Amino acid sequence: MARLACTVASIDVSDLRADCSRCSGLCCVAPSFTASADFAFDKPAGRPCRHLGADTHCGIHRDLRPRGMPGCAVFDCFGAGQRLTQVTFAGRDWRDGPEVAEPMFAVFPVLRQLHEMLWYMTEAAARPEAAALHAEVGRTRAQTAALAAGSARELEALDVHWYRREVGELLGRVSEAVRSGWPGPQHRGDLVGADLRGADLRGAALRGAYLIQADLRGADLRDADLLGADLRGADLRSADLRGSLFLTQPQLDAASGDATTGLTEGDGAAAPTLLRPGHWIRTDATGLRLRVHPEPSSG
Structure with a gap:
């Protein structure tokens, strides 16, 4: 894997779970969705969902499936939402104006992918069958955590698709090691x-x-x-x-x-x-x- 210049950072498994109480409803605003089996209506990117309340909480959260919104029920940001709100933007949110909303919406999917990769690498580091790869997994996990800790400008500049392919190659070798006995x-x-x-x-x-x-x-x-x-x-x-x-x-x-x-x-x-x-x-x-x-x- 190509090495990136970044500061080592740590992250706990608990940081990879969504905590909507510490977010600003990013998943209800930033993404777009289309009327389908997963969503009851169309919503363009950057526009608040019609069910989003003034408190940035979903007004139909407990009834998402019967209301035709199973796509929302299964969405998980892997903790990226609260990190973006509380850390990257230091408590500010998209309601503070376009100068905050635009970069926040741009980097939300980037940070979500980094957190998802951290989830996978946390599991990889816990698999004894892949012990020979644990050192490399640990280095890559630390590197990914450091990228996730970057500024909004640094996150927006990251080619996350390239980086995901690089991490995917390592996860593929972990998979082969675990599955070698089957x-x-x-x-x-x-x-x-x-x-x-x-x-x-x-x-x-x-x-x-x-x-x-x-x-x-x-x-x-x-x-x-x-x-x-x-x-x-x-x-x-x-x-x-x-x-x-x-x-x-x-x-x-x-x-x-x-x-x-x-x-x-x-x-x-x-x-x-x-x-x-x-x-x-x-x-x-x-x-x-x-x-x-x-x-x-x-x-």
């Missing part, structure tokens, strides 16, 4: 609506796969690489996702599951923890207690 298939293409019930997908390469509406009930996905896989509407009931690589909370939030879906329990400090989404079936016949992903306080 004869997992290569499934990186179109699996929309695929019937994969009970499939042995241990160690499978599913990076970027289209698994929209796929039936994965009872599938074994241990150590499968799910980086960037589209799980919208996928049925994960009874699927075993323990140890799945680079799985994120937004992917789980976009899918369906239940109490029998196996999830990795990270320690919440050094390794990311995935929580069972609140819209999943909350109990099974045995009354299994669930760890439910809480709804954010605002949207």
